[in-house]
Amino acid sequence: MRNGCIRLPPGLSVLLLLTLRPADKAPGASASMACAPWCPPHSTCVNATACDCLPGFISSSADIITDPTETCDDINECRPSLPVSCGKLAECRNTEGSYYCMCTLGYKLVSGAMKFSHESQNTCQAEISFPTWTPAPGIKSQSLSRFYEKVQDLGRNFTLASAKDTIQDIIQEVDELLETAGDLENLSRSEQHCVATNLLTGLEHVLRELSKSLPSGPLTFSTATGTELSLEVEEQGQRNVSLSVNKAKMLLNWDTVQESGDAGPSVVGLISTPGMGKLLAGAPLVLETEGPEVLHETHTGLLQGVSPVLFSDVISVFVSNNNTQNLSSPVTFVFEHLVTPVPRQQVLCVFWEHGQNGSGHWATKGCRMVGTGDTSTTCLCTHLSSFAVLMAQYDVQEEDPALVVITYLGLSLSLLCLLLAALTFLLCKAIQNTSTSLHLQLCICLFLAHLLFLTAIDRTEIKVLCAIIAGTLHYLYLASFTWMLLEGLHLFFTARNLTVVNYSNVSRFMKKFMFPVGYGVPAVIVAISAASRPHLYGTAARCWLHPEKGFIWGFLGPVCAIISVNLAFFLMTLWILKSKLSSLNTDVSTLQNTRMLTFKAMAQLFILGCTWCLGILQLDPAAQAMAYLFTIINSLQGVFIFLVYCLLSQQVWEQYRQWLKGVRKSKADSEKYTLSSRATPEAYKPSTTLQFHRRNGHL
Template identity: 60%
Template sequence: MGGRVFLVFLAFCVWLTLPGAETQDSRGCARWCPQDSSCVNATACRCNPGFSSFSEIITTPMETCDDINECATLSKVSCGKFSDCWNTEGSYDCVCSPGYEPVSGAKTFKNESENTCQDVDECQQNPRLCKSYGTCVNTLGSYTCQCLPGFKFIPEDPKVCTDVNECTSGQNPCHSSTHCLNNVGSYQCRCRPGWQPIPGSPNGPNNTVCEDVDECSSGQHQCDSSTVCFNTVGSYSCRCRPGWKPRHGIPNNQKDTVCEDMTFSTWTPPPGVHSQTLSRFFDKVQDLGRDYKPGLANNTIQSILQALDELLEVPGDLETLPRLQQHCVASHLLDGLEDVLRGLSKNLSNGLLNFSYPAGTELSLEVQKQVDRSVTLRQNQAVMQLDWNQAQKSGDPGPSVVGLVSIPGMGKLLAEAPLVLEPEKQMLLHETHQGLLQDGSPILLSDVISAFLSNNDTQNLSSPVTFTFSHRSVIPRQKVLCVFWEHGQNGCGHWATTGCSTIGTRDTSTICRCTHLSSFAVLMAHYDVQEEDPVLTVITYMGLSVSLLCLLLAALTFLLCKAIQNTSTSLHLQLSLCLFLAHLLFLVAIDQTGHKVLCTIIAGTLHYLYLATLTWMLLEALYLFLTARNLTVVNYSSINRFMKKLMFPVGYGVPAVTVAISAASRPHLYGTPSRCWLQPEKGFIWGFLGPVCAIFSVNLVLFLVTLWILKNRLSSLNSEVSTLRNTRMLAFKATAQLFILGCTWCLGILQVGPAARVMAYLFTIINSLQGVFIFLVYCLLSQQVREQYGKWSKGIRKLKTESEMHTLSSSAKADTSKPSTVN
């Protein structure tokens, strides 16, 4: 196998050095005349009638004969009214426009004098064109279907009419007190359940107006004696009397609600824990429960918090318990306190309450009727903000309650409590913070707070709750985490981060946002900082700076050098511009992580620019493949037309669609704590790596296929100089496409395992010098470009010489004009 490859390579090298030969027939007529042309003599060809070339006489096989579009020149072709011009190969035809037909019966004609087109009456030809509930109306060149009143066309077939549902389409004038009933071609307005027509108003016609039936005052309700009837619009509800609560399993605010006298919530010591201090606390709680009355809710709340404050100020024998039991006691206290305060607060009057105690325990509580606004509870060390609509349980007519308890003494029982991170966050943190949580347990940085609502279903809030913690200063090499206490099935628990995120942190304050309620705190975890490799940083900035200069020179060359402008240089220009903008934005803005929105925009823009760069690389490879495939048929014009239609929609459209999908699905994953780039969380980075792998794979396949085509070309080698030169250039560009514009990106994906550092250096060096490679391959190694550079250089030297001569001449004239003086 190796011998065959070597022989092919040797033959390829020999073929590249063969001289060209004459490409003309010994009989005196050129054999290389392009398609749609005729031979003039041994050295010239002329395009057939209906075709044109760049010059009237063709003297080189590189020129082609293109069809003349006679229809594009209206001054030369006039088909007349109601007709269209159709271009054909070498000629044209006039045909009647759709909806018209020729009286003469001829399908085509050549000019306006032969035009006999007239309108076709489709409705007369086929009376059943418009189906049920529709009528046909003839128009010039076509027809339309019109639906009867109360009907409309179906989207699938504009000829079929269907009934308009005035009730759901918003076209009915029914009064808001009525219910709309749709009929075929019409509708009715009827009173809703719990409503009746106002005196003198009929029930059913379009002008019906209804009024609410007051079931409570009229005695039409069926409320239990333990409830109070409340009339609602169109219905009524039965609510528990003050100091009462719904029986277990029966919802409140329903027509069948049954209530019972409200008692104090059961709160007993945790099983298996032996502590005299804790037992005395629960004895006080039980005494308060036995003497509880709904009117004493305010005093009962203060007494419970006073007892809890004293317990945590002097824990006594609780501090001698094992750490695990201390965590279990804290979990039991937090869970029970939340239930007791939620139940007691429902008997409070509307308003804002604030209680504070010597050991630092604080309670902020607000009771209101259902309102549509946000609420903010402030304490010395914590602030909570949420929407009122989160506080009220659906269907509960009682007051809305929002409470916040700050318990600094709970930190004694929660010392060294474990932290359990969700797998994705654990992976993300270890990518940016080496050694996180490896050396000991996290430290409790803030007070422990507990938040509760009258709605006890707070595991998945429709809008997040924001907490602002004040805490002691964060020392260096510490990671601040927003956490909540997750109760375990064994009665204990642990700190967790699911559903909570750190919005921002300063030296002595942290903002957290959570989608559920529980007990919260701010933890501080030690980590080792990942330091950047300074050598890679220097290589990156130096390489990108040089590449930017080369890309700018390459882009100016492709724009200004008229001799090389074609489809290929258009591809080179777009690739250079995209890569220039991407590298420039990378240099100046990749580290702008201070502003979240700005960093997100930068990350999204970099994502788009680098995807656009990769897409233009793919188009480069595709163009080389198509050009190599068409070497044997000399059909360059078809390739150029195909690429001109394809390259801009694909080159800029495909990256835009990819970035739009990524931004719409997970916009918050644009921007990392250290870089304005895509986050690896939830596989989001594959929005970039996926296209990289796909494009590199396609480029590799196109490269191999191109080499195979060139191998077959070698087998039919002749002495055509121009074809030889094209094939040699294609082979060189195909190799450059793979090793310069493709393989550099796969090195970035291979930065794993023991070879990661080596791959990182290779990726940084080669990729940062992409602009240099592009300028070298497509400009400096191009003979046409070098000749143009020479012309520009001579022009500049000539202008410089003329400028110097003009300056010397002006100086001489000035000297001769000065008067001489005699001493």
Template identity: 50%
Template sequence: MRGSPVPAGLCFLLSVLGAVAQQTGGPCHLSCPLNAHCINSTHCTCKRGYSPDSKKPFFNYPFEKCNDIDECKPPYSIYCGVKAKCHNTEGDFQCRCDSGYKLLSGKTEFKDASENTCQNITSQTQPTEVKKELQQIVDGLESFLTNNTLWGTGEKSEIASRATFILQDVESTALELALIAPEQKIQKIRNKTMAIETRVVSNNCSEGRRIFSLNTDANSMDIHCDDVIQGNTQGPSAVAFISYSSLGNIINASFFDEMAEKDRIYLNSHVVSAAIGPKRNISLSKSVTMSFQHLKVNPRRERTICVYWKTTKEGSHWSTDGCFLIQANESHTKCSTTHLSSFAVLVAYTNQEEDPVLTVITYVGLGLSLLCLFLAALTFLLCKAIHNTSTSLHLQLSICLFFAHLLFLTAIDRTEPKVLCAVVAGALHFLYLASFTWMLLEGLHLFLTARNLAVVNYSSTNRLIKWLMFPVGYGVPAVIVAISAASRAHLYGTPERCWLQLEQGFIWGFLGPVCAIICANLVFFLLVLWILKRKLSSLNSEVSTIQNVRMLTLKATAQLFILGCTWGLGMLQVGSAACVMAYLFTIINSLQGFFIFLVYCLLSQQVWKQYQKWFTVNIKSKSEAETHTLSSKFGPDSKPSEDN
């Protein structure tokens, strides 16, 4: 097996830490000590592989000494790759294969891990020897992984490259050693910084277990047998699962390029790596499930993100591609991934501190909307003078929004028990989708009403809407929610909110219909304005028709808020305008119930007349009741008392 190389610049970097570039500039006027040379005729500097006693790179002190640097010990610790060790020499170092191994070229020494081709000399290896060799490799990497001086030097890209080579090298070695002794079905090796478990699988998945579980340091992986053998009929296959307890400190959250606010991210699990062999396939036919134990308790306010170590030509970094969150609680997180090989999957968390002002606006706005929606629903039910198709649409929209807002205020944060949280999320999904569907019907009816101003007979279409509105208003949302629940019921409810999870595109079961309805209502709104403009420009219109048109224009403008078009502000929360858009979105949409009551009740002359009638009847009834009480008290049979 060819060992995975450490970056070519690493050895150069380590060998010159105690020296400088060799530059000469004419005859030297100084007597430089042994293992040193003159530079610029004014100073001496130690040769590569040597370090001065004074630790200064340049000196002119005649008694300075240049001592040999042991590159094989901290803080340098040259990494030669697997099955090889670093050996110090005078002013230099060499990498040599371990006992029982040799280079393919036949040479005895090499410079860095990129030249490592150490192969096993013997044809057969005992299982005990394999396990011992794997333990030696793990122990040899411990000092390298915990060398803060080494990892603290170099550019970010170089650190990522070193980590990538380690991940690939350890994976390849673990798989190779597992396949050397296939009779050893399970091997487990660990120390303070690493833990490895390998599993050898026969070439037939029809017998035995279909799912294999591997565990290292409270982290686990479940992988299907078919993905392990990969159709391999030539011999056994192997799967390796590796956990690194300290690597997360090196390739930390700063390597997560997909998140802008990196200072609010941290890794909350070990870095783990998984691989299958002898074929190093990346894509899998079935998803692999990984479970991570949190390094510290996960607060509910934090969001879980599953990521993997992605390697490209530009460099390596954490990415979410192909990684999905299944479940998360305070102590563990489950993720699924569709690829393995030289990838590491872990869990990251980002603080999502809520803006207290937005929270207050939300609760106050929704509270006011609940009151207005309740009054509006009572008006639509009791005011017989306005009973028509339009009123029925207003009533159903008010009812759906009322129960959606009420459930949001009372149960959105009740994440335990999980079954109840999933039910709440499903109910909110249905109620908000139903609300938007009724908004769509409102927009369609508004367009048809405006068009009816120019069409003499439009009653047939109006009857069609009246017949279809209930099947569409409640049927379409019910079908969408039923399909979502049947396909991915486990994605209802998140660790923080009783709502739809973002993973696997599940949230588009809500956002997709909402975006379509917003676009449709915006088109209806523009068409209504175009129709009204034509009517207002007509010189032969009757005064009553003009008044109706003006009222429709006012209502059409208000419909932007009622029809949910302002939800588009939520998609504009990016860049420098994100904060402003967040406030506008929260204020306008939390007051949607107030706008409904304002437009359809307070601005309606018929409703005002009905309010006045109710108020007059109430005052009259109260007055008659008081008169009846007085007449009963001072009637003809009553005699007021006289003062003596």
């Protein structure tokens, strides 16, 4: 109907059309005069002076339009005055030019179809009934029995009109059970975990089904003691959904919520149950064996079964889509911390995984942490369940105080010696050659690496900064070992020069390639490591490489290879020197030089980093002794460099003596100049002195 007019039945419409239609034109009449060019939208041409509205549309006068100013308007078949009936438990939906019927929210057709067009096709029946919530088997608790009796009472009195009140009553009953646990506190840990599993799964199931009967839009439910439910009901959408409760927030895509081919209302809900933490206390944690949440190898306490503690409220997620184990896009969770994290604690994003025996445990599979701070942690998960943030209390092996003191004293002394050696190599012109350049670069890399190690290895507060520190240490120590490799190669060629005269070619080769190799090779290794797994730079305890998936071999692999090659160079150098010594005559000078070279070659065992292999030998029963030996020798590597290349070099000592003479001469000249400058003013100012004595009555 439109403007009070009633659409005529099809038979009468045809009769009226035949009555109003003029006689057929004679053959040969003009075709352009047979149809009115001004027919409005939603109409068809009758003849040159009339148009007919399409079914479902009507003009202000009738179906037939003869006035060019008239229009064909949509007929709202769902208006109460029209004889269109969809039947009980259904409603009419008008569309442009037509209409359809569909069951009222909470009901559906027996056939499963969404629409029908007449009351005779109406088979709507109730879609939602109160879900069954069975108690956890084998648990004897009066508090739990009373809770399930109240839930059954809510189910018996449930109606679609009271769905909203029923949801409020459900979360209120759960909240009261958790806050006044009663005899639940006397249950064993495993039984409490079974109760928690039953409450979490049952609550998700009941809320999912009851929420489908709610009107579209966002809704929030809460209790006085902190339990809060936030949900949204919508028929369809292609946007992100953001829900917030007390201390948590969730962001997901609406496509994740909807089931495939489901045109009905979709539901997404987020409920926070702070009291659930009491039942989940002491729950075990199962770490993902091949994922980013594997803890550092020093977290021995956690790996041996030390239970982590809850770091946030427990939240549960439910959606209308039951297939949520492998989502197309991850869901983002932001948890507010219950307490402030402290050092030696690992923050983990976890979910509650149900066990076959009715119990459960925390697990990390499918969830990863993308950021954490003092107040909140952000997690990404590829499935839906009950989630929380755990604070893993791990035990770091106690460090031997003596080893700590040795490390800091040794590295501090090495830093001083490396600085003096670097200044010597830069300023001593008499020893400037390829060998000195190698020594200088090794000193620079070791100095920077040791300095950063002493000042920043424990700076784990800021994750990004810790990762940068770890990457820088990775590069500096790799560069140091690469220059050790070049030192070993140059030492071998130097010893070989005693028997084969080709030193100039070797020197040119070293000058050309030592800088690209010394600084380029470590850069390539670090770049590949950082590009492949950047999140593995930095651990919870140290700003160093994470051992997960063998990532630490990005450092140990090149180091082991360099140590092996340098050890081979060292042995070949000793063999060459032994052959040279056996062929010497009584030339004392040559013998003394060769013996000095032999001593320096022995000292190279420490300088070339070969003693780092002692770290592999830290096994029982000699682990303690090897740890001390390894720490002492390698922390003093800078001292060995200064001793061999500076203090045992005659050229360097000669340069030191010249510098010392220059300092003494400069000091003597300075003192002479000072005495002269003090005497000169008195000689040139007698009148001033005379006036001074006269003023003071001396004369």
